[in-house]
Amino acid sequence: MDRNAAQQALRTAQAVCFDVDSTVIQDEGIDVLAAFAGVGAQVAALTANAMGGSVPFEVALAQRLALIKPTRQSLADCLAAHPPRITPGMDRVIARLHARGTAVWLVSGGFRAMIEPVADRVGISRDRVIANVIRFDAAGNFADFDPAQPTSRSGGKAAALTALKKQHGYNPLVMVGDGATDLEARPPADAFIGFGGIVVREKVKAGADWFVTSAEELLDALH
Numbered sequence: 001m002d003r004n005a006a007q008q009a010l011r012t013a014q015a016v017c018f019d020v021d022s023t024v025i026q027d028e029g030i031d032v033l034a035a036f037a038g039v040g041a042q043v044a045a046l047t048a049n050a051m052g053g054s055v056p057f058e059v060a061l062a063q064r065l066a067l068i069k070p071t072r073q074s075l076a077d078c079l080a081a082h083p084p085r086i087t088p089g090m091d092r093v094i095a096r097l098h099a100r101g102t103a104v105w106l107v108s109g110g111f112r113a114m115i116e117p118v119a120d121r122v123g124i125s126r127d128r129v130i131a132n133v134i135r136f137d138a139a140g141n142f143a144d145f146d147p148a149q150p151t152s153r154s155g156g157k158a159a160a161l162t163a164l165k166k167q168h169g170y171n172p173l174v175m176v177g178d179g180a181t182d183l184e185a186r187p188p189a190d191a192f193i194g195f196g197g198i199v200v201r202e203k204v205k206a207g208a209d210w211f212v213t214s215a216e217e218l219l220d221a222l223h
């Protein structure tokens, strides 16, 4: 698909799925959480490994959470200290899609507890969030993550989008994101728009149907 076809897909999309970290927000949530817990450098190294695809996603996720060991309280404190920083213009892109009757979803390998405040800020219903779930024990200490969430595994975003298409019949469905896991979600996504407004990843730029570096470009296509 070329750029014009991707723009047409965006204009006619029945659903648009956005990645969150480094797309709708300017940070990587797990890195913010790790820095808050004082293990930023160790977790950043594991994140780089996970993005390089050398370690299965679920293994990298477990390794990082084992280092961070977030508690119910520390997660709340982290969010209070570092509220999500929305990428300039992304709230308007999402509002414009909603005004056109397009269903907008957030599909993230990050954590639901950190994504829900983002959804609230950009006007997306929390039941249109697909993300990982950190589980705590009765005392509020870290237990594990929910392995039933599709985004907890390699290929998880593609699985999540396949399920969305099956449930809702969305056609076309457009995926927007900065990462390799976002690119790998097309197919089932009918079009993939690479977002390089926060970080440019060459593999994503090369593979995208359309690559943008600002929310303004998306807004222009939606006029």
Ligand SMILES: [Mg+2]
Pocket: 019, 020, 021, 022, 023, 177, 178, 179
């Ligand atoms: Mg991302």
